Amino acid sequence: MDAPTDPRAAVWMAVARRCADDEREFSPAFVDALSQVAAGVAETLGRDLEAFARHAKRAKVSVDDVRLCARRNPDWTDSL
Numbered sequence: 001m002d003a004p005t006d007p008r009a010a011v012w013m014a015v016a017r018r019c020a021d022d023e024r025e026f027s028p029a030f031v032d033a034l035s036q037v038a039a040g041v042a043e044t045l046g047r048d049l050e051a052f053a054r055h056a057k058r059a060k061v062s063v064d065d066v067r068l069c070a071r072r073n074p075d076w077t078d079s080l
Contacts, residue, residue, distance in 0.1 A: 011039040045069055 012035040019026040019034070026034075052065040070076035 007042075008035070008039050011035050011042065014038075 012031070015035040015038055016031050019031050048069050049061045049065045052068050053059070053061045056062075056065075067077075067080060070080055
């Protein structure tokens with residue numbers, strides 16, 4: 001099966017596969033809602049990373065930008 005070219009479709013597929021791997025059953029409405037939340041978080045993260053790089057007058061996102069985003073989530077900070 002080919003990977004979807006639409007980013008939101010790719011997120012939906014990833015969420016659907018993860019839900020299918022679980023022993024519990026999830027409704028299609030749950031998979032849709034969770035994929036929308038995941039896509040929204042990814043979009044926000046991307047915008048934040050771009051803004052941090054722009055603020056530092058860089059054209060590319062760096063590890064420091066990722067660390068700035070991770071400061072909002074202690075679990076992410078601990079893993080970096």
